[in-house]
Amino acid sequence: MVTTLLVIVVALALIFDYTNGFHDAANSIATIxxxxxxxxxxxxxxxxxxxFLAYFVVKDHKVANTVSKIVNEHFVTMHxxxxxxxAAITWNLTTWWFGIxxxxxHTLIGGFAGAGITNALYMGANGISAINIKLILTTIAYIVLAPVIGLVIAYIVTIIIxxxxKRSRPATAERWFKRLQLVSSAxxxxxxxxxxxxKVMxxxxxxxxxxxxxKSGSAMPDWIPLACYSAIALGTMSGGWKIVKTMGSKxxxxxxxxxxxAETAGAITLLITERFGIPVSTTHTITGSIIxxxxxxxxSAVRWGVTINLIWAWIITIPISALVAALVFVLIRLLGVA
Structure with a gap:
C-alpha cells in the first residue's frame, strides 16, 4: 500500500540522488x-x-546490494x-555551499547507519548490532584506499604517457590530449x-x-534503476561550480x-570497485588521481594545505552524517510522524 510517508521517502531519495549529481559533477568535469x-x-x-548511459550497460547492481545491507534488516524502518x-541531503548541501x-x-552511508543505530537503542538492543560491521569497515577502509589507488594509477599513467x-611537439601533443580528455572524462x-x-538504488x-x-530477496523493480540514473544525470546537468574550482585548480x-x-585513473578505480560491489567515493578517487x-x-606542485583540509572533510563526513541522522530520528519519534 502506498502511503504518504513512502512517497516522501522515495522523493527524498531521488532528491538526494539529484544533489549527488550536482555535488559530484565537479569530479567528472573539473579538469575539462x-x-x-x-x-x-x-x-x-x-x-x-x-x-545516464550506465543505465543501459550495468545490470548486476552489486553496489546497491552492499548499501542495502549497511543496516541489518531487523532495524530498518521507514523512519x-x-x-x-x-541527514545526507543536509550534509551534501552544506558541503556544496562551502565548495568542499x-x-x-559516505554521507548517505553514515546517515543510514546513524539512524539504524539510534533505532536499535530505542528498541533496547545494542546499537552496534544494527549495522553490518564488515561493510562499514570496508567502506571506511576505502576512504584511504580509493584515493591511494587513484593516486598510484594516475602517477603510473602519467609517467607512461x-x-x-617525450619527442612530440608540445603544441601537437596538447591538441591531441584535449581530444583525449573528452574520452577520459566520458x-x-x-x-x-x-x-x-x-547507492540510492x-x-x-x-x-x-x-x-x-x-519481500526481502525479491528482484529490484525496473523503475528504481531508471529513476536513479535519471536523477543523478539531471543533478550533474545542474553543475557544482564551487567544487569545480577546488578540484580543477586549487x-x-x-x-x-x-x-x-587523472580521469583515466579515476575511471579505472571506480570500475574495479564497482565490479566488487564496494561503495567508494568518486570524490576521494579523483582527488587522489589529481594529486x-x-x-x-x-x-610542491600539490597544494598540501588544501589537500589536508579535504582529507579532514572526508574523515568527519560519516560521523557527522550519523550524528545528524540520529538527531533527526529522535525528532521524528518525538513528533510522532506516522
Whole structure:
C-alpha cells in the first residue's frame, strides 16, 4: 500500500540522488573545464549523458546490494530511512555551499547507519548490532584506499604517457590530449554513474521492503534503476561550480595531459570497485588521481594545505552524517510522524 510517508521517502531519495549529481559533477568535469576543453555548460551535458548511459550497460547492481545491507534488516524502518536521507541531503548541501568536495556516498552511508543505530537503542538492543560491521569497515577502509589507488594509477599513467610523448611537439601533443580528455572524462562520468546511482538504488530497495511493497530477496523493480540514473544525470546537468574550482585548480594546476591521466585513473578505480560491489567515493578517487599527476612534477606542485583540509572533510563526513541522522530520528519519534 502506498502511503504518504513512502512517497516522501522515495522523493527524498531521488532528491538526494539529484544533489549527488550536482555535488559530484565537479569530479567528472573539473579538469575539462579548467583546461578549457569544454565550456562549463557543454561539460555538464557531456557528463550527464555518460552518467545516464550506465543505465543501459550495468545490470548486476552489486553496489546497491552492499548499501542495502549497511543496516541489518531487523532495524530498518521507514523512519530510519527518512532520517538517514534528511541527514545526507543536509550534509551534501552544506558541503556544496562551502565548495568542499566531500563524499555523497559516505554521507548517505553514515546517515543510514546513524539512524539504524539510534533505532536499535530505542528498541533496547545494542546499537552496534544494527549495522553490518564488515561493510562499514570496508567502506571506511576505502576512504584511504580509493584515493591511494587513484593516486598510484594516475602517477603510473602519467609517467607512461610522458615517456611515450617525450619527442612530440608540445603544441601537437596538447591538441591531441584535449581530444583525449573528452574520452577520459566520458569514462569517468560513466563510472561515476555506475557506482553512485546504485547507492540510492539500495536505499530505495530497502524502502520498498520496509513498507511491505516487496519481500526481502525479491528482484529490484525496473523503475528504481531508471529513476536513479535519471536523477543523478539531471543533478550533474545542474553543475557544482564551487567544487569545480577546488578540484580543477586549487589542488594542483592541471594540463590536458594530466587531465587525461587523472580521469583515466579515476575511471579505472571506480570500475574495479564497482565490479566488487564496494561503495567508494568518486570524490576521494579523483582527488587522489589529481594529486598523483601533481606528484609527477614535484611534491610542491600539490597544494598540501588544501589537500589536508579535504582529507579532514572526508574523515568527519560519516560521523557527522550519523550524528545528524540520529538527531533527526529522535525528532521524528518525538513528533510522532506516522
Amino acid at each position: 573545464v579548467s583546461t578549457k576543453v569544454l565550456t562549463p555548460f557543454q561539460a555538464v551535458l557531456w557528463a550527464a549523458a555518460f552518467n 530510519v530511512i527518512l532520517a538517514g536521507l534528511i 568536495p566531500s563524499s555523497s556516498s 610522458l615517456h611515450i610523448c 569514462a569517468l562520468s560513466f563510472s561515476h554513474g555506475t557506482n553512485d546511482a546504485q 539500495g536505499i530505495l530497495y530497502v524502502t520498498l521492503i520496509a513498507s511491505n511493497i516487496i 589542488i594542483t594546476k592541471i594540463t590536458p595531459l594530466e587531465g587525461v591521466s 598523483g599527476v601533481g606528484l609527477t612534477k614535484r611534491v
